[in-house]
Amino acid sequence: MTLSGILVFLLGLCLGSFLNVVIYRLPRGLSVVTPRSFCPNCGHRLTWYENLPLVSYLWQRGRCRSCKAPIDLRYPLVELLSGILALFFVLRYGLTPQAGALYLFSLLLLAATFIDLEHRIIPDEITLGGLLCGLALSPWNPLANPREALLGALCGAGAFYLIGEYYLWFRGREGLGEGDYKFLALIGSFLGPLNLIPTVFTASLWGLAGALMMALFKREKLSGEKALPFGPFLSLGALSMVIFPGLWTFLLPPIY
Secondary structure, eight states: OOOHHHHHHHHHHHHHHHHHHHHHGGGGGGOOSSSBBBOOTOOBBGGGGSSSSTTTHHHHTBBBTTOBBBBOOOOOOOHHHHHHHHHHHHHOOOSSSSHHHHHHHHHHHHHHHHHHHHSSSHHHHHHHHHHHHHHHHHGGSSOOOHHHHHHHHHHHHHHHHHHHHHHHHHHHOOOOOHHHHOOOOOHHHHHHHTTTHHHHHHHHHHHHHHHHHHHHTOOOOOOOOOOOOOHHHHHHHHHHHSSTTTTTHHHHHOOO
């Protein structure tokens, strides 16, 4: 790996560390700027050497130095994923606005995934703020030009709102939450309208696999009453389209 690649990876780790702050504080209504990082168990304010991405977690053996409580595995996982994605996009697109646009999109997907897993919500700061970013960065987005970004946002929000309303009428309960519509608008603004169909299809496959695994490990029967957050699966579907942009062109040539 070249020196520039190492620096990009390290920068990705640092941005992943900040993303952990966003994931923890945003749904709790806390500022992502102040105070400085602290242990969520005992409130201990972290020193700079306790807050080094990945290194501090390994050095402290996954525990807080003050109260010895276990540190959630999410913290090093998000940092590592952020670093890998930063390196991936720079290797593919170089140090360009295109790499920056798709890397920002991947960070939004990571934040939405882990917030939705814990709180079953996707904050408007992620969905609506990300939507504006998708539209603003569309001139430099290799996957969707400005026109496609706008159409993707409208299709993502509108089409799946109608599907959700039909499901509510047919089953008498919600199938998609309001946050999912906004999240699909965000995804559409980065991927464009044509990539929404395979994204949702892939997300559904991931969701089915997740439901099967839960039923297997918990030894429960599959039931339509079981609710799973759909945001993480939408993120997986969207990230699949970003990493393998030509996959569905190969698999579904009559459509694409």
